[in-house]
Amino acid sequence: MIGNRAATPWRLPEEAEMSVIDQYENLGPSVEDLPYWLAFAWLSGPGLSSRKITRLFELFTSLKEAWRARDEELRKIPWLNEMGSERLISGRKEVEPLGLLEKIKNQNVAVLHFFHPDYPALLRQIHDPPLVLFHKGKLPLADLGKTVGVVGTRHPTVYGQRQAKQMSHDLAASGVTIISGMALGIDSIAHWGAINASGRTVAVLxxxxxxxYPPTNRLLYKSLIENEGQAVISEFFPGVRPEKWHFPARNRIISGMSEALLVIEAGEQSGALITAQMAFEQNREVFAVPGRVDNVMSYGTNGLIAKNQAHLCRNYKDIMIEKEWVSAPRGVNVPTIVELYGREREVFDLISSEPVHFDYLLEKTGMNTGELSATLTMLELAGVVARLPGDWYALEAQRATV
Incomplete structure (x- = not known):
């Protein structure tokens, strides 16, 4: 049973407290209140939501004063209710705010609380925004500009991989920041697409x-934290390992930070559909790339389109135009014209948007290995055929032949 404590919770003497806080001036405005934002974030949970904590901030004008409020004063706040007040009263006996600040001292991690000027404005609008965001990287969250979240399956088809890479690349090249979750599959491809376009991208962990996490994404993670225009963020404290329940919570941040959400390949039970639903509830525009009706990885995306829960997305321009980020009229893209003759035309005619294998082309053309390899190389150089892992080949988009 929780004891009744009339005295103000223990804290460092004022001089000692300010000495510690002075070390963190680089963490941004309102740094004196920062340890208490961290402490409240640590205690947040059932009964003590982020919205209630921001109301405490408004009531006491600072979380430092809310943290130091007397037990009886907290119990008299009607909207805090018994669960919330007792969670705070008992929790602050066990948490030292400055101790939390000390833990992040040497980790090169920035901390943005809810009212920090660099906290993403869009994220403040959602039902349950994170109380604090931890940030690592060289892309300030104040510089995100236009944002599109990209989500999808962890096991994409070759078609899904190509769409994720191309659309993310083209959006990033057009000045849009790509937001995703660094998961295997579509998420990682979306990040790499933006990076290859020298664009901006943020991973929400x-x-x-x-x-x-996952450990196999070390190269991507290294790029995100070290290179300009890239960053990783999280509402979880440094040192926290991934847990299954963390990812649905993470997804609301991806959609919450995004002006639009693009879904590329998602099965009927995909987590990407949960993110799409969150985006829909957050009043974000949802786009989905259609897929083959007999492909299980397209059931979810096709379903979103069929239920009018998502715009059909054929290319990045569909998003740019729908969001009024460009003024160009809708229309058919004009392809580059490439003239093909002889064996090149023969091989080209055997390749479609669905990948075909080198051995299949050998059998159909009757060429020897060297001749076919040389012909395919010429088609690659012409930009009409793409070589995929495992000696598979498929047509490149935005090319026409005569």
């Missing part, structure tokens, strides 16, 4: 920003 389901763990601390100092933890690379």
């Amino acid at each position: 389901g763990c601390g920003v100092d933890y690379c």
Whole structure:
């Protein structure tokens, strides 16, 4: 049973407290209140939501004063209710705000609380915004500009991989920041697409920003934290390992930070559909790339389109135009014209948007290995055919032949 404590919770003497806080001036405005934002974020949960904590801030004018409020004063706040007040009263006996600040001292991690000027304005609008965001990287969150979240399956088809790479690349090249979750599959491809366009991208993690998950994404993680225009963020404290329940929580941040959400390949039970639903509830525009009706990885995206829960998205321009980020009229893209003759034309005619294998082309053309390899190389150089892993080949988009 929780004891009744009339005295103000223990704290460092004022001089000692300010000495510690002075070390964190680089963490941004309102740094004196920052340890208490961290402490409230640590205690947040059932009964003590982020919205209630921001109301406490408004009531007391600072979380430092809210943290130091007397037990009886907290119990008299009607909207805090018993669960919330007792969670705070008992929790602050066990948490030292400055101790939390000390833990992030040497980790090169920035902390943005809810009212920090660099906290993403869009994210403040959602039902349950994170109380604090931990940030690591060289893209300030104040510089995001236009944002599109990209989500999808962890097991994309070759078609899904190509769409994710191309659309993310083209959006990023057009000045849009790509937001995703650094998961395997569509998420990672979306980040790389933006990076290859020298664009901006942010990964929202389901763990601390100092933890690379999945471990196989070390190269991507390294790029995100070290290079200009890239960053990782999380609502979870540094050192927190990934847990299954973290990822649905993470997804609301992806959609919440995004002006639009693009779904590329999602099965009927995909987590990407949960993110799409969150985006829909957050009043974000949802776009989906259609897929083959007999492909299970397209059931979810096709379903979103069929139920009018998502715009059909054929290319990045559909998003740019729908969001009025460009003034160009809708129309058919004009392809580059490439003239093909002889064996090149023969091989080209055997390749479609669905990948075909080198051995299939050998059998159909009757060429020897060297001749076919040389012909395919010429088609690649012409930009009409793409070589895929495992000696598979498919047509490139935005090319026409005569």
